[in-house]
Amino acid sequence: MTPAGLSLDAPLLLRQIHALGAIGHDAAQGGRTRIALTDADKAGRDQLVRWMRELDLDVRIDRVGNIFGILPAASGDGRPLMVGSHIDTVRNAGALDGCYGVLAGLAVARAYRQAGILPRRAIAVGAFTNEEGVRYQPDMMGSLVHAGGMAAQAALDAIGIDGTRLGDELARIGYAGDMEPGTLVPREYIELHIEQGPLLEAEDRLIGVVENLQGISWQRVTVTGVANHAGTTPTRLRHDAGYAAAACIAYLREQVVGAAPATTLATTGSLRFEPDVINVIPRKATFTVDLRDPDEGRLQAAEQRFADFLVALAAHEGVAIDTERLVRFQPVAFDPGLADRIEAAARRRGLPHMRMTSGAGHDAQMMARIAPSAMIFVPSREGISHNPREHTDDAQLILGAQVLLDVVQDCLAAH
C-alpha cells in the first residue's frame, strides 16, 4: 500500500530486532549490554554488517567506526538520503533504543531489493558509533564527528571510564575503517526511534512527528551552610544547606516550571546532604538541576529566574551557593519540510499522530548541522527506556517503519 508498490517485510524486521537484541543479552538481568566498542558491540556490528551484505549494500566504515550500508541509486548523481541511528546500548538495556531505527533502515533498503528496483538517489543506512556515551564521552560521538563537530583524532584519543583509548578498542574489534568521517553528506537525514517518553501513549497517538529537540541545561549546585545541632539551634540562627536545596527544588517546580509554558521541564535527579545525619542541620547540599526547553529564549529565562532565586535564597538563609555548568546544548529545530512529509505520511495512513519535541538527545541533532533532518517517534510503553522493561508493541513498530518507508519514497519522489 505504499507508493511505487514497495512493501515492508514486517516479520523480518521484527526477527532482526529480536536477533540483535539477543546479542549481549543477560538472562538474569533481563536486558542486553552492548556498550560501545566492547566485544558485545563488535558482535552486534558483525551481525549488522552481515545483514547489510545480505542486501548487497555497499558497506563503508569510517575512521571512528560509523557504519554505512549504501543502496545505490538507479542512476548516477544526487546526494544520498540517509536513515539511521545507533546499535550501541547502555548497561542492561532494552532491545529497541537505536536498533529499531537502524534495522528499519535495512527494511527500507530491503523493500527496494524485494521489489527489484533501485531508488532515484542512493539510500545510506547509518549506524553511528557510541551514541550512548556510557564508556567514552561525549555521547552521540559518531554523529558529532560525522557532522564536523569533533575532530576524528580527538574521538580516537578519548579515554574511557575503564582507562582504554577509543581508537585502540576500535582497532581491536576490527572497526577502524578508512573512510574519512563526514564523507557522506546526505540530502536529508531521517531517524526513526522509540519516544523514550510517555507522551504518545498518554495522548493515544501512534506516530510522533518530531519537529525539534529540546535545549538542555545541566548545573551542579552546591550549598554551603553551617552544620549544627537540630535540637539546639533556633530557626533564625540556622544556615541550613538542606533546607536551601529543598527550597530550590520546590521553586523550580512551583515557580519556574509552574509559571512557564508547559514546554519547560526542570528535574533534580541527584541530591546529597553532608553529614547526612538525622539530628544535624546539613552543612552542605549538592544537587543537580536539569532544565530543558525547545525554545532557547525560554530556556534562558528559566535559567535566569533560577539564578535570581539563588541570590535571594543565599542572602535569606545565610548560605553560600555555587553553581557549575555541566552541560549546555541549544535547542535543535528539525527541518519543517521533512516534518511536513512525516505528518502527511501518517495522515495518509490514517494513523493518529502529533507534532512533538524530542526530550532526549539523538544522532539526528548532530546530523541536523549538515543536512535537513527530522525524526519519527513511536510510543514507548510507560515512557520507559534504558531498561529491560522498554517496550513498544510489534504493531506500533511496524507502523512506524511503514511511515519511514513512505517518507523515504516521498523524499526521493520530490528530489
Place this chain on the structure above:
Amino acid sequence: MTPAGLSLDAPLLLRQIHALGAIGHDAAQGGRTRIALTDADKAGRDQLVRWMRELDLDVRIDRVGNIFGILPAASGDGRPLMVGSHIDTVRNAGALDGCYGVLAGLAVARAYRQAGILPRRAIAVGAFTNEEGVRYQPDMMGSLVHAGGMAAQAALDAIGIDGTRLGDELARIGYAGDMEPGTLVPREYIELHIEQGPLLEAEDRLIGVVENLQGISWQRVTVTGVANHAGTTPTRLRHDAGYAAAACIAYLREQVVGAAPATTLATTGSLRFEPDVINVIPRKATFTVDLRDPDEGRLQAAEQRFADFLVALAAHEGVAIDTERLVRFQPVAFDPGLADRIEAAARRRGLPHMRMTSGAGHDAQMMARIAPSAMIFVPSREGISHNPREHTDDAQLILGAQVLLDVVQDCLAAH
C-alpha cells in the same frame, strides 16, 4: 564570695577538664574518643574514681556501671543532693560535653573539703553510664536505668553495634558494681552542661536557666514515585519522589515552623534519592524529620499538620508516602523551684542569664522522673559540640561552676 565562705578551686577544675580530655585523645583528629565501656572509657573512669578518692568521697558503683562519689552529710539523715552528668563521649568529641558537669560536681565537693566543712545533706557526684548511646542503644541509658525506666538486666543484655554484650564489656573493664540501680534517690538533681547550641552566645548571656527539655519526634519518610526520563516526561505526568521530598522540607520550614511559635523546630538532616542520577526523575526519596517543641500540644500539632500535608501531597503528585516513627519523647518540665534558685544565683552574681529550653537530651531528663531536677547551661562557641571544635571559654566554665556551687549551697540551706 559564696555563702558559707566556700570557694571554687577554678584552676584545678580546668586542669582536671584538660586531664580527662587527654584520655582517648587523638592528635591527628583533634578530638578524643571514649565510647562507653571501651578501654578508653575505663581509663576515664579510673581517673575519675582516683579524683573522687583524693577527695575522700565514698565511691559507689551500681550494676550498670553508674559511678557515684558521695560527700557525707555533717549529720545523719535527709536524702542526698545529686550533681552529675556523664564522661563517655561520641567519636572524636570535644572535652566538655558531660565531663564538665561531673568535674564541676567534684569541684563542689572540693569546696567543702577545702573549707573543712560537711554539707547538711550528703552530696552525690554522679557519672552515668553510656549517655551518648554510640555503641549501645538507647542513649542516656545509665540514668534511665537509675530512674527505673529500664530494667538493669535489659541494659546489661544490650548488644552493641560491634556485637558485644554491654554486661560483658562492663565486667571486662571492671565497672560491674554491686549496688542496685536507683538506690540513691536524691532530693534534687542539678546538671551543669555546655549548651551545645548557639543561643547563649547569640543572646550574649553567660548562664542558661534550663526550665524544660524539648519533646522530640523523629520520623523516617519514604516517598515512592516513578523513575522516568528527565527530558521526555512532561511535568503533569511525573510522579517525582525527589520533588515530593523537597516540598515536604520546604513545607516544614515555611508552614509548620513558620506558622508556629518560635519554639517549634523542624530539621531534615538526612535525605537520599534513588537512583540519584542527574537525568532520571527520582523513583524514591527517603528522608528524616526531626520535630521538637517543649510543649507536647504544640509538638502534636506540628506532627498533625505535617501528616495532613503528606496526604495531600501524595494525592497531588501521585506518589506513595510512608512514615516510620523512629523516636518519640514527650517534653520534660524541670522543677520550677530549682530553676528559680539557678536564676537567683546568676542574678546575685550579676551574670547575664536567660530562661531556656534544652534542645538536646540529657541525663537530667531521666532523673526528673524521680527527683526535682534542673540544668545550668554555659555558652557553646558557635553552638558546636560532638566535635573537636567544641569550645567554652575558661572564664565561662568557671562562672558556670560557681553558679552550681551557689545553687547547691542554696538548696542545702533551704532543706
